[in-house]
Amino acid sequence: MTAYQPDALIAADINAYLATHAAKSMLRFITCGSVDDGKSTLIGRLLYDSKTIFEDQLSQLEADSRRVGTQGANIDFALLVDGLAAEREQGITIDVAYRFFATEKRKFIVADTPGHEQYTRNMVTGASTADLAVILIDARKGVLTQTRRHSYLAHLVGIKEIVLAVNKMDLVGNDQSVFNAIVADYAAFARGIGIERFTAIPLSGLTGANVTTPSPDMPWYEGPPLLPHLETVAIDGDRAVAASFRMPVQWVNRPDLDFRGFAGLIASGRVSVGDRVRITPSGRTTSIARIVTYDGDRDQAIAGEAVTLVLAEEVDCSRGDVIAAAEDPPEVADQFVATIVWMADAPLVPGRSYSLKLGAQLVGATVQPPRHVVDVNSQEQRPADTLALNDIGLAEVYADRPIVFEPYAKGSTLGGFILIDRATNATVAAGMIDHALRRSQNVHWQSTVITREAHARQKGQSPKVLWFTGLSGSGKSTIANLVEQKLHAMGRHSFLLDGDNIRHGLNRDLDFSEAGRVENIRRVGEVAKLMADAGLIVLTAFISPFKAERDMVRALLPEGEFVEIFVDTPLAVAENRDVKGLYAKARAGEIAEFTGISSPYEAPERPEIHVDTTKETAEQAAARIVEHVLGVWSYDL
C-alpha cells in the first residue's frame, strides 16, 4: 500500500502550485447508498486515490482493518469514513460525516450519510448543502427501493446533478449488458419523478476501476470515470448569480452614529453601487450608497459573497428584512404550502405553534394537518393526519406575521426553513416552500359596496371556475366551448378564457419556460378570480401542466368554486391528432419545453371531473360536465 504521493509541481515550483490551488472551485456532494453498496469503500477510495491519506493515517487504518475490518487481510477503506465509536461498534454510519479532499481542479466536500430509511432526515440534511448527489447501486442488485428513495430525496432537496454510480462491476464480470439494463431501468424511474438528467458510471470502489482513471476492464464505457466527472461537472452557481438580487439582513452594523450598514450573505443576483433596491417586507425603496468590506469598498458584489451594504436613505431596515432588486422583489405572505420533512421523534402536532426560521427571519408558525404524505419508497401519496419521524408531507403553514420568501425551486435561502420546537429548542423539521396561499387573512382589501355575493345574486347563479387541464390537443377548448354553449342556452352568465387567446393579449410577453408558464397561469387565475367575483361562471382552457399552479388558483377561490376538469387524452392520441401541427414541430426540436415531449405534464390527482376522451365524445363529456355542475348548483339555487 502506498500513501499520499505529492504532486511534482509542489517540489518544483511551490508558488506556481499555490497559484493553481488558489483558483480552484469547490464542489459539495452527497453520497447515497448503504454500507452494502460499498459506499464507505468508495469514499475511502476517493480519499486514497486523491492522495489525501497520510502515512500515519494509513498505518492506523491498517491496524484498524486487522482489528475490526471486514476485508480480511486487506485494507478496509470503509474504516476511514466511519467515525464515531458507537457507529463502528454497530458497523453502520448513523450521522452525516463531512470529508474533504482536493484534486488539481477542485476542492471537494463530501457529505456521507446513512442509507437506511430510518435516516431519511440525515440524508436530507446532507443533501441540503450539496451541488451533486452520487447514488450508489450494487451492480448485482440493480435499482432497489432504496435507490428510488435516495433519488427521490435528492430530487426533493433540489439537487440538479445526479451521478448513478453502478458499483461492484467486478462482481458481474464487468458486463456491459448488466450496466445498460440498470441504466435503462433507472432512467424510466428518474423521468417519472421529474429528474431531468443523470450521469451513469460503471465502477468498482474495491478495485478502483473507473474511480479516478478509465478502467481497462470496461473498454466499452467511454464516459469519464467518477473523479474526472466530479472535477468538471458544472456547479449550479450560475443560476444564483443570474437571478434577481436578494440579501437577507443578518446584522445591522452600527459602530457609531456616522455609520449604519446592513450585513448579509448575498443569496442571489448581483448588486452594484447606485442600484435601486426595495426593503421587504416594508416595501420602501432606496438605492445602494456603498458596498463595504474589510478589504475596501466595492463597486459590485455577487451571490455567495458576504458584504455590508450602506443605503442612500435612512430607511427602516433590520435583521430578517431582505434587501432586494426594487423592480423584482420577493413575495411577502403569511400562509404557505410547503413540503415538510419531519426530523424529530415526537410527531407534528397540527395547530401547535413552532418557531420558524427562514433566512434571518424568526416567526411563530403553525402547521395544518398534511394534505398528504409521500411514501419515500414508492413515491406514492397517502393521506395522513400528522407527520412522524422521517415523514415527508405537503402541508399548509401559517406564520404569525408576513415573511419574505420565494418558492424553494427558486433558491434555498428564501425557500427553505426549519421548525424549532419551542419547548425543547430542537430542530424538528425542515420545510421547502411551494407557494403562498392567497387567502391570507392579514392582507387588507379595499372593500367594495357591491359584494361578490350581490353580483352573483343579481345573475341568479353561483360563480364557478371550470378549470380544464390536459395536454395540447387533448380537446380542452372543444369541450369547454360546448359547455359554454349549453350554459349560454340555459341563460347562465359565463366567460371562456382560452389559452391561445390570452397569449395573444394579456400574456403575450410570456414565454413557454417553466417560469413563463407559471406566470401565465397565475395571471389567468387572478383574472378568473375577478370574473368569479363579478358573479360569472368562468371556463378556462389551458394546458396548465403543473399541479402547483392549479393548486395556487384553487387556493385563490372560496372552497368549492374551483372545479378541476382533467381532459385525459393519452400522449400518443393527442400527438396523432396534432390539430395545430405543434407536436410535429416539438419532435423536430423547433419548440422547446413542449408539454408531454420535453416538459412534464403533472396529471391532477383528484380532479372534480375526469374526462377520458378515448371513452366518450366531446358532446357526451360536455353534457356530463353541465349535468355535474348544475347538479351541484341545484343545491345552491
Next chain:
Amino acid sequence: MTGLTHLQRLEAESIHILREVVAETERPVMLYSVGKDSAVMLHLAKKAFFPARPPFPLLHVDTTWKFRAMYDLRNRAAEAAGMELIVHRNPEAEALGINPFDHGSRHTDMWKTEGLKQALTAGGYDAAFGGARRDEEKSRAKERVFSFRSAAHGWDPKAQRPELWNLYNSRIHKGESIRVFPLSNWTELDIWQYILQEGIEIVPLYFAAPRPTVERDGMLLMVDDDRFRLKPGEVPVERSIRFRTLGCYPLTGAVESEAATLSEVIQEMLLTTTSERQGRAIDHDQAASMEKKKREGYF
C-alpha cells in the same frame, strides 16, 4: 461559474456563521488559542464586523506552559483587533502546581478541559467560537457547526441538531451553551493558503529557525524557558526546527526543517507524508480518544 474560488466560498460561509451567532446569542466569546487556526478565525471576525470591532471578547484558556512567542502574539493580536482579552488560568491547577512533567494527562484535564469549563461558566457565555476543523480528526467530521453543550458542558453525539442549508438553530435553555466552529469546512491547506493570501500574522514558531531542543521519546522538544526539566545527560542541542501545531511547549513536538517562509512551510507540508496532529500527544492513545475527551467537555 459564479467566479468564486473555494477560499472565497469558505470565507463567506465563515463570516455568515460569525454574524449569525452575534445576532442570535446574548454573550458570545471567541476561544483564542494563538495557533494558526485561531489567527484565521480572528481575521475572519474582523472582516465579518468591519468597520465595527468584533463585538465579543477573546478568551485564552491558559496553562502557563505555552511557548513565550505565543503569549507575545496573543497580546499584540488582541490589541490590534481592539478586542478585550480574557485570560483564564484554572486556580486549582495553579495552586496544585500542575505541570506537564509531573502530571501527565492530568495537566491537559485540569488546565484545558476544566479551565475551559470554569472560564465559560464564570463569563456566563452562551456561545463560544472555536477554531476546530472537520478534517482534523474523525469524530470532528461529524460535529455540527453549532454544537450543543449541556449545562455541564458535555457533548452528546447522538443528540445533535440537524443543520440544513445555512440555517442554524441557536436556541438554548438557560445554562446550556453552544460551541460554534466557523472553520468547520476548512482543511489545513485552506488555512495555510488563506494565511498566505491575506498576509495574516502567525506565531514565528511555525517557521524554521535555530532553536534549543532535546530529543525525548521520539519527539523533538524545544527548551523554551528554564522550567524545562532536563533529564540526566540531556543537553539542549540547537537544531533548525519548526512546529506544525502549537500547544504547551513541553508537550509539543517539533519537526526538523529549513522552511523559513510561508510558501516553504506549505511546500514542506504538502511534501510530507504524515498528518498534522501527529505532533500532539493527545490523539495517540486510541482512535476514539478525541470523541471521549469531547464528551467530557474538551473543546
